[in-house]
Amino acid sequence: MSNITNQSLSEILESVKSKKISSLELTQAYIKNIENAKKLNAFVTTTFDQALENAKKFDNKPNNDLLLHGIPLAVKDLFCTENIKTTAGSNILNNFVPSYESTVTKNLWDSGAFLLGKLNCDEFAMGSSNETSFFGNVINPVGDQLVPGGSSGGSSSALAADLTPATIGTDTGGSIRQPASFTGTVGLKPTYGLCSRWGIVAFASSLDQAGPMTKTVSDCAIMLEAMSSFDEKDSTSINKKKETYSKNLKDNIKGMKIGIPKEYRVDNMPNDIDELWEKGKKILKDLGAELIDISLPHTKYALPTYYIVAPAEASSNLARYDGVRYGHRSQKGKDLIEMYENTRSEGFGDEVKRRILIGTYVLSSGYYDAYYLKAQKVRQLIKKDFDDNFTKVDAILTPSTPSSAFKIGEKTNNPVSMYLNDIFTVPVNLAGLPALSLPAGLDKQGYPLGLQLIGKALDEQKILNIGYAFEKNCGYKNEIKKWWS
Amino acid sequence: MVVMSKGKFDYFVNGEKEKYEVVIGLEVHAQVLSNSKLFSGSSTKFGADPNKQVSLIDSAFPGMLPVINEECVKQAVRTGLGLNAKINNYSVFDRKNYFYADLPQGYQISQYKNPIVGEGKVLLDMPYGSKEIGIERLHLEQDAGKSIHDMDPSSTYVDLNRSGIALMEIVSKPDLRSPDEVNAYIKKLRTIMRYLGTCDGNMQEGSLRADVNVSVRKVGDKKLGTRCEIKNVNSIKFMQMAIEYEAYRQVELLEDGKEIDQETRLFDTKKNETRSMRSKEDAHDYRYFPDPDLLPLKLEQKLIDDLKKSLPELPDKKKERFIKEYGLNSYEANVLVSEKEISDYYEEVAKLSDKKLAATWMMGDLFAMLNDKSLNISTSPISAKNFAGLIQSIKSGEISGRIAKEVFEIMVESGDDPRKIIETKGMKQQSDxxxxxxxxxxxxxxxxxxxxxxxxxxxxxxxxxxxxxxxxxxxxxxxxxxxxxxxxxxxx
Structure with missing residues (x-):
């Protein structure tokens, strides 16, 4: 029973169903782990009392037909949770308690899960290392000097450290896949519109998408099934029937065509990454898939395009944090304008301010056409690159990141080098496609590395299937030593 | 622009050196008649206690998303059709970014480059003939909340009941030439929208507001002068006063050899003058961009066609019919179609009595009485049926015109059937x-x-x-x- 928490969600669900363990015991085990892992700084808020109550309630009246029966879950602090403080990692929402529950988390609770706590993240999900959070940086359980990736760094850290059996993050430019890659876990960014954005603190509306972070591909399928839904409250939500990803999971990928884009081999990329990619190709080939060299010619423009579109939307989305109705309000200032200036100066951190400035600049009259409009056009070309290739291939295989987890503080003074970490993940967000990051191996330092499977829109089942087959044959095992407890 | 000369147009500003023409364009903000707001389910009812009709969306809580209210879209299409305008099958909602305490999102959702309605026209009946005023566009946008500065000496209060209410901004071409034409234009827009049921046109409650663009040019000049935009004018009277003041101000500047600055001005209703609010240089950079929370609005042609088919008879058509069917003159027809309720009342009376006599009595005694008592046709103490009875009694010679006035007075007081009054009071005419x-x-x-x-x-x-x-x-x-x-x- 002592090692229940290092099992997969699927195994835990089985144990709860067969009454090998009660929901209460399970919850207590995670609470113990969380209390012993304060060094990781993965949590902003814990809801232990409420979780224990919910676990008891479940045990008294178990309903094992539900997808996530009796499962405590910690979620990224970007999801609004009813009556539970929701900060988005920012001082400006330090005291914010929503009166409403995000659609995605509500879907989880409706599936039998309950909240264990809220996970640290980069401020407003802006960051690739979880170092921009007002609540301090999060540590990667892989090594005490390493960042857990970002922005869903609290999620990746907590998952890899067995502080939650599975979790959810949000991915605007790689914020699920990159931390998954850095911690040796599975992360899926679904098709834009598959999971409702209602009740998620917005970063960049046309790119934001919630998704699961799990230990295995099967877990990922279960979580996606639970969290996704059509939502009338989100105008960009896709109106389609709910799929049963977990039941339909198959490991036969014989004859599938896997695209290998030549543009994903960048300068100064460590050999480790190249070797990993080769290893991935070989595994898929051995499973009967056909590898096809493809070209996504506009890939090199993806990062600059992303760093125009995302800040532009963010500059507008974050205008509502003005101290008037909720959140932090500065006590300084003699009039409305000064109140705004002081509130936002005190409330936002440097990275958020940087992006608000960039976004405001690219939308300004005189610059709009040269930046924002141009970026939107390039975005269409990037999307078209994918569309053209998806007539020929079933999925595309790339590395998830150009490096393994870097050291805390290593890139904080060089935003561009930080942004470059998203180079393989942002094209997917710009195109609105689903992509799965799979743990695939370790680099020479022993840090995890991930491979990314990109699918066409709404082809989650297919990339999950490929990932499922890959996982069975990859032989990767996450063996993190619990140095923190 | 067609001007049929009947009388003579004579609104010019005479400077000491030159004679000037005044060129006016209007941006009318009309509140859409709908039960709920443009992007949320909150009520739009007027007069609720402050902040009682505010949803999480209207107050821009984190993670809240707008969802378009289809009824508001239909109302905009109906209005566009009523303005003989092109309906755009594809339109886009943009964000207009600026900070203000009563603008919770920090941006207003509006339509910038791709409005829902394109060019159209409105016909005015002026003493010197009919005149066509071009409509540039109509777009949908959210209203802001209200800042209340006079409740407390050191604080400003904010009421968000209006925040998110749907407005139609109707932009005219610079085709108006006098305060009278502005008056006729606003009234005509109001009439059309009230016929359509798309805006109640209530200026006191702020359902109809306008920004006025004014410029002047020497008579005969083709080029438009530099315009000033006058904000914050919420009655036709003030609009007319603001235009007069502004026209004279601009002419004075020109005559003094000075230039007119393109600027935004405010009309001070206490001093009856306009004053500068901000110059072109200080103009906001609104950083418009398409709202990524909303998909472009695509209208199927069938929806537009269906809405077109279901439109009620509009005032221009009705006027024509009144002249033809009831033998009214143009003036009478104009007055009787000015409000849908008036035209309905008239038609009911006309069906039961003498058409011409009914028109005369309605426009004379009935309107005078309503005006006197601050009532309108819907709250008239005399029903259409009873009014028709009175007209018939006059027409048949049962009572004389003089007696009819007495009967009318009693009807106003009692609301009774005129025949009953004539009978019981023995007012029947002696015709033996x-x-x-x-x-x-x-x-x-x-x-x-x-x-x-x-x-x-x-x-x-x-x-x-x-x-x-x-x-x-x-x-x-x-x-x-x-x-x-x-x-x-x-x-x-």
Whole structure:
């Protein structure tokens, strides 16, 4: 029973169903782990009392037909949770308690899960290392000097450290896949519109998408099934029937065509990454898939395009944090304008301010056409690159990141080098496609590395299937030593 | 722009050196009649306590998303059709970014490059003929909340009840040339929208507001002058005053050899003047961009066609029909179609009585009474059916015009059926020749002197005899019959 928490969600669900363990015991085990892992700084808020109550309630009246029966879950602090403080990692929402529950988390609770706590993240999900959070940086359980990736760094850290059996993050430019890659876990960014954005603190509306972070591909399928839904409250939500990803999971990928884009081999990329990619190709080939060299010619423009579109939307989305109705309000200032200036100066951190400035600049009259409009056009070309290739291939295989987890503080003074970490993940967000990051191996330092499977829109089942087959044959095992407890 | 000359247009500003024409364009903000707001389910009812009709979306809580209210879209399409305008199958909602305490999102959702309605036109009836005013566009946007600065000496209060309410911004071409035309234009827009049921046009409640663009140019010049935009004008009277003031101000500047700055000005209703609010250089950079929370609005042609088919008869058409069907003149028809409720009332009366007489009485006594009592046609104490009864009683000769006025007064007080009033009060006209002869003989035999004077040629006395007959009959003698019999008997 002592090692229940290092099992997969699927195994835990089985144990709860067969009454090998009660929901209460399970919850207590995670609470113990969380209390012993304060060094990781993965949590902003814990809801232990409420979780224990919910676990008891479940045990008294178990309903094992539900997808996530009796499962405590910690979620990224970007999801609004009813009556539970929701900060988005920012001082400006330090005291914010929503009166409403995000659609995605509500879907989880409706599936039998309950909240264990809220996970640290980069401020407003802006960051690739979880170092921009007002609540301090999060540590990667892989090594005490390493960042857990970002922005869903609290999620990746907590998952890899067995502080939650599975979790959810949000991915605007790689914020699920990159931390998954850095911690040796599975992360899926679904098709834009598959999971409702209602009740998620917005970063960049046309790119934001919630998704699961799990230990295995099967877990990922279960979580996606639970969290996704059509939502009338989100105008960009896709109106389609709910799929049963977990039941339909198959490991036969014989004859599938896997695209290998030549543009994903960048300068100064460590050999480790190249070797990993080769290893991935070989595994898929051995499973009967056909590898096809493809070209996504506009890939090199993806990062600059992303760093125009995302800040532009963010500059507008974050205008509502003005101290008037909720959140932090500065006590300084003699009039409305000064109140705004002081509130936002005190409330936002440097990275958020940087992006608000960039976004405001690219939308300004005189610059709009040269930046924002141009970026939107390039975005269409990037999307078209994918569309053209998806007539020929079933999925595309790339590395998830150009490096393994870097050291805390290593890139904080060089935003561009930080942004470059998203180079393989942002094209997917710009195109609105689903992509799965799979743990695939370790680099020479022993840090995890991930491979990314990109699918066409709404082809989650297919990339999950490929990932499922890959996982069975990859032989990767996450063996993190619990140095923190 | 077509001007048919009937009378003469004569609104010009005479400077010391030159004669100037005033060029006016209007941006009318009309509140869409709908139960809920443009992007949320909150109520739009006027007069609720502050912040009682505010959803999480209207107050821009984190993670809240707008969802378009289809009824508001339909209302905008209906209005566009009523303005003879092109409906755009594809339109886009943009964000207009600026900070203000009563703008919770920090941006207003509006339509910038791709409005839902394109070019259209409105026809005005002016004393000098009919004039067409071009519509540039109509777009949908959210209203902001209200900042209340006078409740507390050191704080500003914010009421978000209006925040997120749907507005239609209707932009005219610079086709208006005088305060009278502005008056006619606003009233016409209001009439059309009230017919369509797309805006109640209530200016007191802020359902209809306008920004006024004014410029002047020498008569005969083709090029438009530099314009100033006057904000914050919420009644037609103030609009007219602001235009007058602004036109004279601009002419004075030009005559002094100065330039006009393109700027935004405010109309001060206490001092009756406009003053500068911000210059072009200080103009906000609104950083418009398409709202990524909303998909472009795509309208199927069938929806537009269906809405077109279901439109009610509009005032221009109705006016034509009134002239043809009821034999009214253009003026009468204009007045009677000015409000849908008035036209409905008239048609009900006209169906049951004399069409022409009904028009005369409605526009005379009925309107005077309503005006007097600050009522409108919907709250009239006299129902259309009873009013028709009164008209019929006059037409049939049952009562005289003078008695009719008395009956009318009683109807106003009691709301009763005129026939019942005439019956119970014995107000029926005396139209029995034998009875009248009896009365007349009695008068003539009493006043032999005057009869003789009349016969001697003092014909003016005829009126005296009529008066006597009326007096003796209690005003009920049929005037026509009285005349006939009187003449006959005086001859004898």
């Amino acid at each position: 020749p034998k009875e009248l002869e009896k009365i007349i003989n009695e008068i003539l035999s009493k006043d032999k002197d005057k009869v003789n004077q009349y016969k001697a040629g003092k014909e003016k006395l005829f009126g005296f005899f009529v008066g006597q007959v009326m007096k003796l009959s209690g005003g009920k003698a049929n005037p026509q019959l009285t005349n006939e019999i009187l003449k006959k008997l005086l001859k004898g």
